Amino acid sequence: DAGVTQSPTHLIKTRGQQVTLRCSPISGHKSVSWYQQVLGQGPQFIFQYYEKEERGRGNFPDRFSARQFPNYSSELNVNALLLGDSALYLCASSRGSGNTIYFGEGSWLTVV
Amino acid sequence: AQSVTQLDSQVPVFEEAPVELRCNYSSSVSVYLFWYVQYPNQGLQLLLKYLSGSTLVKGINGFEAEFNKSQTSFHLRKPSVHISDTAEYFCAVSEGESNYQLIWGAGTKLIIKP
Structure with a gap:
């Protein structure tokens, strides 16, 4: 079975632009969560969705938004990008809830 | 509020030597504890987790960790490391049954010296 897949793997954006990151969960998984990992730090929780509803939100500005689709895939959107x-x-x-979470390999975002 | 402290940012150790990576947490309630490994340019992989029961937890790749409630610690150990263990190791904690909103430590880079 395929693991968690994310796209794109790498991208470069300019300050002020918007970006959409995509995630496909493992088949049968109904919950998706998003984390930001800045170089040299541990991940920071951004959002969690279960059955298409937002179940949790970390301490991130409103520029960050997400959604989950009927097939349980998810998108993370970030507006007005900053360095x-x-x-x-x-x-x-x-x-x-309570089950092991499995991570994808991530999307590297560089803002210039 | 919860927090996780990994005291060592880097731990160099010779191949086949034992290693301990330290993790301390602060929480006012019962917690679930996790160790994840991140190999270079890869995502995070679960090594082991403590939910309840025995305080000594065995994970993959020969790693184990011991939950010490009085010291609020969850140190990771391996009796003999290999060059393939070179990676960054993250300790994480969550409160209650929902383990999505994990609070993470800053990570410890394990450097294996030949």
Whole structure:
């Protein structure tokens, strides 16, 4: 079975632009969560979705938004990009609360 | 508020030597504890987790960790490391049954010296 897949793997954007990152969970997993990992730091929780509803939100500005589709895939959107948004964005999926979460390999975003 | 402290940013160790990576947490409630490994240019992989029961938890690749509630610690150990263990190791904690909103430590780079 395929693991968590994310696209694109790498991208470069200019300050002020908008970006959309995509995530496909493991088959059968209904929960998707997003994390930001700045170089040299641990991941920071951004969002969690379960059954297409937002179940949790980290301490990120409103420029960050996400959604989950009927097939449980998810998108993370970031508007008005800042240099500080440069990071590895990780998506993780699980069957539900209390189950092990599995991470994708991430999308590297560089803002110039 | 929860926090996780990984005291060592880097741990160099000779191949086949034992290693301990330290993790301390702060929380006012019961927690679930996790160790993840991140190999270069890859995502995070679960090594082991403590949810309840035995305080000694065994994981993949020969790693184990011991939950010490009185010291609020969850140190990761391996009796003999290999060059393939070179990676960054992250300790994480969550409260309650929902393990999505993990709070992460800053990570410890394990450097294996030949």
